Amino acid sequence: MKRTCYIGGKWVPMAEHAPLYSPCTGQAIAHVPQADAQAVERAIAAAEEATTVMRRMPAYQRAAILEKIALLLDERMEEAARIVALEAGKPIRTARGEVIRTVQTYRFAAGExxxxxxxxxxxDAAIGGEGRLAYTVREPLGVVGAITPFPFPLNLVAHKVGPALAAGNAVVLKPASQTPLSALLLAELAEQAGLPPGALNVVTG
Structure with missing residues (x-):
């Protein structure tokens, strides 16, 4: 099955694909798009465009989207666990445990x-400071580049994507080449949860 990248809220086909093999059986389980430099630049541009929307989005809306991602993932737990087991070579019980933890990670991010x-x-620690206060304001960074490893493909992605979205950033995610399918599932869930186009982009290769 040929997969596509997720850029600017759209599923974008790539010219080149590479087979993804199961670590357990050695069988091909998908054909993964190999994003070229042009696709990566397109993803960065989409993320830059989305930063304005994300920066202006109130905290309660960002929290609601992250909660919705957690809810959708929880509803599709068995499917997500099968994907992790298949691409990462984990026992299904261990994969289910990772999905449970990932749901919690997105809920933590929603709270934050x-x-x-x-x-x-x-x-007032210094002369002339009497009756005065200073204050700090946290601002989003803008575009966050997330490159993730393979051992816990769903949850390690969540540890980067969740906080970045919570803080009002846009993300370009490049998952590990062995475990891209769970990241593409996340893109699907984020789209269903109402994340603005370009706020999450997934390029594989």
């Missing part, structure tokens, strides 16, 4: 989206 605030600092 509402707690990303600065601090107030009294300035």
């Amino acid at each position: 989206a509402k707690r990303l605030h600065g601090e107030t600092i009294p300035l």
Whole structure:
């Protein structure tokens, strides 16, 4: 089955594909798109365009989207576990455990989206600071590039994508070449959860 990359809210085919083999059986389980430099530049441009929307999105909306991702993943737990087991070569019970943990990771990120605030600092430690306060404001970085390893493909992606979205950033995700299918599943879930186009882009290769 030929897969596509996810760029700017669209499933984009690539010219080149490579077979993905099961570590357990050696059989080909998918044909993974090999994103070229042009596709990566397109993903970065889509993420840059989405930063304006993400920056302006209120915390409760970012939290709601992350909660929805967690809910959708929980509903499709068995499917997600099978994908992880197939591409990473894990026992199905271990894969289920990873999916459970990943659901929690997105819920943690949803909670943090509402707690990303600065601090107030009294300035009266120095002469002339009486009755004055300084304050800090946290701002999104913009575009986050996430390159993830293979051992826990779903949860290690969540540890990068979840906090980045919670903080109002856009993401270009490049999953490990052995475990791209779970990342493409995440893109599908994020789209269903209402994440704005370009806020998450997945390029494989």
